[in-house]
Amino acid sequence: MLALTVDRYWEAVHNAFAQWSSVIPLTFIDVTRTQEKPDIFLAFSNQLCSLVCQQVTRTFGAWYAFTNPGERTVFNTFHQWAYRDTWKILSGQYVDFGTVALHEIGHHLYIPDEYGSPNSIMRMNTLNRHQRDFYGNYIRPGLQPDDIATSQRLYGRR
Ligand SMILES: [Zn+2]
Secondary structure: OOOOOHHHHHHHHHHHHHHHHOOOOOOOOOOOOOOOOOOOEEEEEOOOOOHHHHHHHHHHOOOOEEEEOOOEEEEEOOOEEEOOOHHHHHOOOEEEHHHHHHHHHHHHOOOOOOOOOOOOOOOOOOOOOOOEOOOOOEOOOOOOHHHHHHHHHHHOOO
C-alpha cells in the first residue's frame, strides 16, 4: 500500500463511507472480517484496468482509481498514496487517499465525473486539493453542497 499505513487506510475508507452515509439513507457495512460477500470491493493494483481506463491512461496519464459502480474500485499502485499528511500531499509526490476514496464512492452511488460546482468532490479536475488550513494543518476532504444535493436527489435525505 506504499506510503499509506493500514490504520490510515481504514480510517480514510470508513470516514469516506460515513460522510456519504450521513447525508443519504444508505448504510455501508464493513464485511472484511466476515464471510459475507461485499457489494463493493476495494483493491490496490495497477493490473485491473479496463480497456476504457487504459485508453484514458494513454491520453491523460496514470489514473488514480477506477470504479465499476456497485462492484469495485481499484486504486492505482502507480501512485504513492497518503492520508492526513499535508506535507506529503502538498509535495505533489503523493495523492490524497481520502479525496479519491470519497470521489470513487460517489461513482458507486452512480454520480458521474465532473458533476456539480467546481469544488465538488466529483470534479477532480477543479477540486481544491490543498487540504490545509492557514496554519498548515490537514483539512479532511469533505462532501460539498452539490455532492450532497446530487446524492439526495438520487436517494433522498437521511
Ligand atoms: Zn471519477
